[in-house]
Amino acid sequence: MLTREGISKQHLNSFDEFRENGLQEIINEVGSIDIENAEYPYKIQLGKIRLQRPRMTELDGSITNITPAEARLRNVSYVAPFMLEASVVEDGKILETKFIHIGDIPVMVKSTACILVRMAEQKLIDHGEDPSDPGGYFIINGSERVIVGLEDLSYNKIIVDADKVGGKIVLKAKVYSSIVGYRAKLELVLKEDGLIVAKIPGSPVDIPIVTLIRALGYESDKEIADAVSLVDEIQDSLAGSFEKGDVKTSKDAIVYISKRIAPGMLEEFQIKRAETLLDWGLLPHLGKHPENRKEKAQFLGEAACKLLELKLGWIKPDDKDHYGNKVVKFAGQMLADLFRTAFRNLVRDMKYQLERSGQKRGINAVAAAIRPGIITDKLNNAIATGNWGRGRVGVTQLLDRTNYLSTLSHLRRVQSPLSRTQPNFEARDLHSTHFGRICPSETPEGSNCGLVKNLALSAIISVSVPSQAIVEKLYEYGTQHFTDVTDDVKRDGTRVFVDGKLLGYYKDGKKLSESLRELRRTNSGIHPHVGISYHATDQEGSTKRIYINCNAGRVLRPLIIIKDNKSLLTKDLLDKISNHLTSWEELIRNGVIELVDANEEENCFIAID
Template identity: 40%
Template sequence: MIREAFIDILNSFLKERSFVKHQIDSYNYFVTRKVQKIVDEIETIKPDIPEVGSLKIKLRDVKFLSPRVVESDGIEREVLPFECRLRNLTYASPLYIGCDLWINDIKNEKEYVHFGDIPVMVKSVLCPLSKMSENELIANFEDPNDLGGYFIINGTERVMIVVEEISENKVIVDKADVGAIEEIARIHSEKDGYIQRHLLERRKDGTITITFANVVRLPLVVLLKALGLEDDKDIILTISLDEEVQEKFYLNLIESEVTDSKEAKNYLIKHLKITKSPEKYEKIEKLLDKYLLPHIGQDKSFRMEKAVFLCKAAEKLIKFHLGKTEKDDLDHYSNKRLRLAGDLLEILFRTIMLGKWGLITRINFNYVRSTKRGRLPPLKTVVEANVFTNQMISTMAIGAWPGNRSGVTQRLDRMSYFKSISHMRNIMSPLTSSQEHFEARELHPTHFGRICASETPEGANIGLRKYLALMSEVTFDLSKEEIDKIIENLPKYEKV
């Protein structure tokens, strides 16, 4: 009776949600929202060409075409997954971005430019199979029971593994393993797919330092004063109203070598060894705004908010030292987040577009090089679409992702139907299997209903490789801007 009831519940659940819905929805969100968001952030490309004058390329809307292939004779036509498997092709859609070319504030050119091809997830919003009936799928040599949720790269079916990471934008305190350091606080500040790691360390003598970006063990008081929190009394009161916590922090103020924001910035310049740089103050300003706690904001107006956040992180660290709060359980699932296909593709897309030698840098270089030869090239010739496509496909074929992640994409296991579904619900831990990690491998009470309690491989990966539970769902994170927009649109009620 119980078994029959469970099967009925499961059937009802699967009528609305497939086993790979989390991956397909994440990919759909990436192609329909996140790509446009990244393009809006770039907004304008400004090549430095004095010979021409003021030259700007304004990026507008994004457009995806249906999956297609270019034949050896140059003819472009639509393609379906079956043909890609058979001919060792990549199942991908061309990405076109609307571009306006402005020269000396006069619009010269307006067209959609091909920026490259993005691999298409089978049964996603870009895949024609998602709109086909059972008979149409059979007519196109597809299994109607195939759930999709994977990619076809060079004819090989590849699945993108869900990556488990520590929750972003939270202060997580723990005991330290290093001799002179007693306690640490980690902050993984995430903004638009990029994570900036921060580490606060409390030494045995009570001093607290912070490490982030290229700053190593800077006294916390120096950073607070550089951010504009200059008065010692304000720092103490911002950290805590608890007298015991205040007393433990006093030593940091006594040992501080700076009194105001200017002295703090000069200390930072010496600490970073950039005293001879003509743009040393600009570099410090950029460090404070762009790389320090980017999730709070990335301009000057957010500095005081960052100072308050760091003060509260210091308070939590001191309270942990005093035994007034417990250490954070890193294995508790409230302190974990899952990166799905869309999140991982967003990181890759940003890297290819905005990286050190990314597509935007190449566009600037190509314009400068061409104008030196006495000609202004058309837009479509300066955008190296093949570079974008090759980087995207090679990364997905190898599985080596930006951020030193490896094994992100794997060959889909087709040993059996159930094995394929299981593979697409796999969760990969960033911890190395060669080390012990006893606590991370153990079953945690918060796994119940979320992570399968029995399915994990034997051997070195036991407990580190997990699988989603049968009826678990993965929700999507919303950015601060999206949450603010929702709150603004809520109906406003008058007080009675």
Template identity: 40%
Template sequence: MENVFTILMKSYLREKGLVNFQIESFNEFVEKRLPKLIKSIGKIKPELPEIGELEIKLGKFELGEPRVKEADGSIRKIYPMEARIRNLTYSAPMYVEMTQVLNGIESKPTMVEIGDLPIMVKSKFCPLSRMSRKELIEIGEDPDDPGGYFIINGTERILMLVEEIATDRIIVEKTKDSSVPQIARIHSEREGFVQKHLIERKRTGEIYITFANIRRIPIVIILKALGLEKDKEILEAISLDERIQESFLINILEFPIKNGEEAIDELGKYLRIPQKSMRKKQAIRMIDKYLLPHIGQEPENRLAKAMFIAKAIEKILKLHLGEIEEDDVDHYANKRIKMAGDLLELLLRSILLGKWGLIVRMNYNYQKLVKRGKLPPLQAVVENAILTNQIVSAMAVGSWIGGRTGVTQRLERSSWNKTITHMRNIVSPLSSTQEHFEARELHPTHFGKLCVTQTPEGANIGLRKYLAISATITPKIDKKDITPILELLDSVKVKK
């Protein structure tokens, strides 16, 4: 007779699986994030004075079935085993609906192939996910294979689970630097990109903020540029506690800015732009686009940004006054795990919108191909092979956006247990060549989430972790989906 633990584990594994979180992350990326990314681009407007005003509208996104292009030009369906044997990439074509509007006249919408996307084995877009055990055996597949990996040039590769500091929250710490005893860190995330902010309180009481490569701007300048123009408004936004207000007062006395206009001009000086008009324009762009982008990137979001910064100041001053303890960065509530969908979104966003991305190349190709007033077909303008090669190259080498390396690894196949262990491996972005003693140590919050005994010896000890057997990872929830719930809880006066 089976004991209770065995029954529970079997039930859990049937429902959740060991690598299902990676498969669900990939499914969500294709079904929601990629269409949302295409929608965010909206329109492309090439500059073509030879033929008039041209606009390309981007519509729905579709993903085809995994396929292979043969040497004779024929195209047919492919299964993972053939991709392994023939050293092929197991991928499917991506299509985007495009409509040309020339001088106000709209042409018929066309589904244009923009490139191939590697398909995760056993995902919703892989035929294996719809097959029975018998059918899997007939095509040469292991029916007990969990899936959750890619086949790139015939090699099975996985996207690693990457541990990062939680975004969009204020983390305050004490430092060993006597001149800057307290700091606050904010990692603001929008659409996959993270903008790091550092707020520093000097020993003498002045508070500065660093973001977007602009170093040490007095915090009062930022608050007044965001709309808190009166000194009283700033103090009340930070706190109603007189002790905290008194601790901040030196900043108002040290940087006597009269109004928002003066604050924006002063902020522009930190950008080292000599012309006043350009200085103002660039300063406004910096606070709208790069300051706390998770709150928003429009002028109407400025006051909300000011209130968020005010709360960060309150927290750093409470730490200074001994009213609160510093945040534990190694607490697992302050960590988040990036899965396959998160990493692929970051890659595709860069490939589509980057300096030499698809949109830039489309503009260039239009200008190159437009001759004698004739408009080239859309498929001739879209270089789908280049986009495919960029994706495959990144996944084959493991070099990712932001200079990160080792994001993909060859799947360990020496035994079934090692395969599962490798796919539940969590890597830290911290360098293995540095000490990071606290980050390497076992933390009480790891229990139940991470295996407390398994970690490699040597330089990676403590930096490479493994999920506990009954641990799973929940997908990121869109803030729009939880806003009604938060409003409901607020209306019934639920205490935090």
């Protein structure tokens, strides 16, 4: 498996994903630029992108293609020019179109943008490269830099926790809602008198949850209680929240929120601010339009339900150090954040130049107004120094070339964002979910102990999978959307989540999870990296949940499937593998080996031997 995948596959996958999809998504976010002239306003429509082969400009102005070895020897950066299709549009008509150079992007060695990709061993030697070098790093000004993997809490996932505040235990539910380039933290707190309040970014005061759900469009008390749960004990626990809530209609709720977040402003501004808060600040991963509000209300109900189940002792607090609640971010996600700010700066600068120049227009004026240095310098400086803006330092490190093993170790390193100076005993401890994912013995001594970890050789980092096909499969299997579900399925059924969105309800969650796993094993439209985990407790009336995760950055480990007490990896298959007649990917496709993340492992029986 390692010979096929390579040691630094997680870096290469992440960078390739950024190159193929991430860049285009960032361009599409901007879409078009309006140039407002006094005489004739026009707009620039941004289209497809094209990354060319890595090259450098010589002193005499000529352009030559370069190899990584040459970049190292000549102390230059290994970068590729980035072309963007731009069209001038006037009165809805496209006048002219051209690919314009907007900057250079550092190329990861051995990624699909690199010229060494899929080169034969002898050819690599001719190019002055080591054939067993794994790649996965950048070359900036001749020095090799690695973007070290960064551990982070899972996004879009409700995590309930019991915190000690001043000797009292306070129950909280947190969600880090994240969309491309923007994340917002929502926190629900259960007060002593039973009132649940929500802390939202952009609101200086806590808002009672009943008021918040009402503002999102659920008017009657029954609708709100049903959004949380249909179980009597949980509805009884909501009494404290209903007694304190004195607003009765959605309009009043929005006015209530607007007076709290923008006091002293004109009423229409207040309402505008409140609606922006509901659409943008609250759970942006569910959508940023007014039509997503019902879904947000439903999600808030689920968070409140989980919080009340914790209060009743039906579920245990979530473990922050469980590897199922963690994702690891690599070069792709880090570069996307950087490129987004750089590209926005470029667009702002270009708009200013074009509006100031006035008379000149047409595609050549646009090309002249673009300064490629904005993107090139920002990316190069960040990778060269490791300063990622917003106070994040040490994101990149100089690749450790002491010997071959230290290089491999450095490419599989993972950092935790926690402070090095505080004890954080639990975070530094070895956790049972590290088994097969994180090396138990390779960690530095001293202040970094347990915070800097290394991926196990068997660990694989999941890639991002589009969830559309899975959502269709779920509805095909009979999942009912939360708007048209019957009460008994809602009460006794299983809540189905895909990437943190509540999709609906299904009668028998255990059966659904088994059917989906069977589809994944038989290679029937579900990617092997998708995680399917079913959570239920023995408590009567507690909610059953099934989580389907398609996000990148989860740490997976390969396991051999056992059917009828027999291992599916037979001696014949092992012989075929050793004779190179079958490959590791084929074993996964044929359902002999399965990639399991830490959440799904909770549903598995695993034999050690």
